[in-house]
Amino acid sequence: MGADLYRAKLTRDGVLRLITCGSVDDGKSTLIGRLLHDSQAIMDDTLTTLIDDSRKHGTTGAEVDYALLLDGLEAEREQGITIDVAWRFFATPRRRFIIADTPGHEQYTRNMATGASTADLAIILVDASKGLLTQTRRHSFIASLMGIGHIVLAVNKMDLVDFDEARFRAIVADYTAIADRLGFAGFTAIPMAARSGLNLCARAAEMPWFEGPTLIEHLEAVQLDAGSDARPLRFPVQWVNRPDASFRGYAGTIVAGQVQPGDAVITARSGKATHVTRIVTVDGDLAVAGTETAVTLVLADEIDISRGDMLVSPENRPHVAQQFAADLLWLDEDALKPGRSYLLKSGPLTTPASVTLLKHRIDINSLDERPARTLAMNEIGLVNLETTAPLLFDPYTECRDTGGFILIDRYTNNTVGAGMIRHALRRASNIHLQPMTVTQAQRSALKGHQPAVIWFTGLSGSGKSTIANLVEAQLAALACHTYSLDGDNVRHGLNRDLGFTDADRVENIRRIGEIAKLMADAGLIVTCSFISPFRSEREMARQLVGAERFVEVFVDTPIEICQARDPKGLYAKAASGELTNFTGIDSPYEAPQHPQLHIITATMTEADAAQAIIDWLRAHDIIG
Incomplete structure (x- = not known):
């Protein structure tokens, strides 16, 4: 097919975004490659290259290996698997298509979720000889969470089961139970042999018992919901464009609805009202702009708008809340830790956030809800979250762009979770x-010194509690008002319900941080002696207390010395297997990177260490 004809086809309306997903080796890349070939969407030079590549990398003998059209990475070709998301564009006389080939391997679930986040339809492939697998169920559940309403169950490799109708019907019956439970708006099952092109663009004489549509017939005919242009306006502000004093515009991409000059708009966060005077683009002003259009809006009034704000329809405003419930797909090898501070990114807004409650996780095989304390990689659960800054959002089922978010690890900058907001949590709206x-200033004046939280961190047996005790004794001798919080002591009362899993350690430090914050507000100097092995939780405590009052003291003692001391016999128990999740043995300790005080016990006595801390407090005007 000529390039001019292909470009002409791409100018027609009716774009369908779809993904292929399922388990490894179900034939996703082969299906798309064959579909592109049979719909005449492959340029002649590309076909020539494909034939050459099939000789070098193909897995189909002398035949053309259509999977190579999608498996573009060298690693994919060597391993015969899809790793990244491969996007392809093609068209028929009736519709345009954007198709994504997503990985089947469980370790690349994040890539599958990326492809699903913008898709209207998912082709779930199943190997007829294997039937439904765990990854089939996982991808179906993710497709449901991501708002995909239409499913095609492509029962592939029917040639391996001699085109047996009974086998096809059995697989369809098994999957129908899943589809009904997940509530897909449309579900169609098609038997096929993608490698040979059977039931893709042409009917298969080998399966005369199937009277349904071919794959391309179904894709051309499937009816989608009303487009995003029909929804209320949602315009997240990415950038305030102020090249000079004569121009102020607000740049971004319309994610829902449309706008034209004269339309009334309000800022979602403040509720300030104005109207649009111009829609500016690099190619000139527009009379109207719809969804997915990148524009700069000029407003009639100069009102306070910044990156992360949203311009919306006055009649239909998004939710503004700091607490909400969401479905969460966990993507990181390091499990979710409720209470830990992550960064939540939704559109242009990035704000600290934490999971305050994990309500349940999903058993991906049965789709039942199970109690859980954490989420492991590729697990899905329902959570409550709290953000530092108010979040502007719609439920994900109403608008993907304003209802979706990602969680980012604050230290590694890895994307660790993908979330879909269900609703705001209103139960705390009457708490002020x-x-x-x-x-606090008056309390400090009465005490004659500034408040502080001296946070001692280090391995068990490093000497934290001993040094903290000496520091408090010296402060008391100086008539300072103090209190000591010690790891063992608080576990006899406030935190006796917590164990030593990573999730429990996070909650342990969160509670101590809240107590230390109150004590500092009372004007006290608080010593806190806790292993506190994770940097994220120490940073959370710093944020709770306030950086100006938080003094991190790293009591740096080699683990060999701690083991030799072993004052409580804990290392011996950990070595014998009697204690699990013990820091330094089978649970990690993340040393501070920039503590205010670094106490190296190999070169410093405990008394010298305590004096160094007192000297630091004097030098920083906390004590006189």
């Missing part, structure tokens, strides 16, 4: 801060 007459 009560103003108090006596301030």
